[in-house]
Amino acid sequence: MEQAVSLSDERLAKNEILFRAVNERLDDIGAATSWSKATDYLCECSDTSCIETIELDEKQYEHARSRSTVFFVVPGHERPELERVIEEHEHFLLVEKTVAVDTVKETDPRSDEPRPA
Numbered sequence: 001m002e003q004a005v006s007l008s009d010e011r012l013a014k015n016e017i018l019f020r021a022v023n024e025r026l027d028d029i030g031a032a033t034s035w036s037k038a039t040d041y042l043c044e045c046s047d048t049s050c051i052e053t054i055e056l057d058e059k060q061y062e063h064a065r066s067r068s069t070v071f072f073v074v075p076g077h078e079r080p081e082l083e084r085v086i087e088e089h090e091h092f093l094l095v096e097k098t099v100a101v102d103t104v105k106e107t108d109p110r111s112d113e114p115r116p117a
Contacts, residue, residue, distance in 0.1 A: 013097065013099065013100030015046045018048075019045070021107075027041075039061070041056055043073050044071035044072055044073055045074065045077035050077065054091060056092070068104055068105040068108035069097045069101055072093065072094055074092060075091075082097065082098065083097050084098055
């Protein structure tokens with residue numbers, strides 16, 4: 001059962017959700033134009049003023065998108081009070097939300113799509 005979520009935690013989660021939505025659109029554009037190289041995506045941290053990008057190839061991006069509660073962030077942008085680091089890579093971290101979990105699951109644009117194994 002998810003713990004009670006404060007309004008500020010909910011707002012921070014919604015910031016991450018916004019970045020995820022933008023990145024999904026970038027991914028759609030890349031797929032439509034048959035990009036075969038790595039693509040720059042926005043850091044999905046909770047800081048709305050963040051403009052840093054993370055280069056991911058298709059496999060890395062799909063791996064991050066395989067779970068609704070996972071986001072990719074620039075190292076140093078993780079917030080231990082909101083998420084836990086589940087993978088460390090050279091240029092990015094994968095973090096899993098520990099608060100506002102229901103919100104991030106409900107807003108996942110891929111929630112009705114089958115997840116890759």
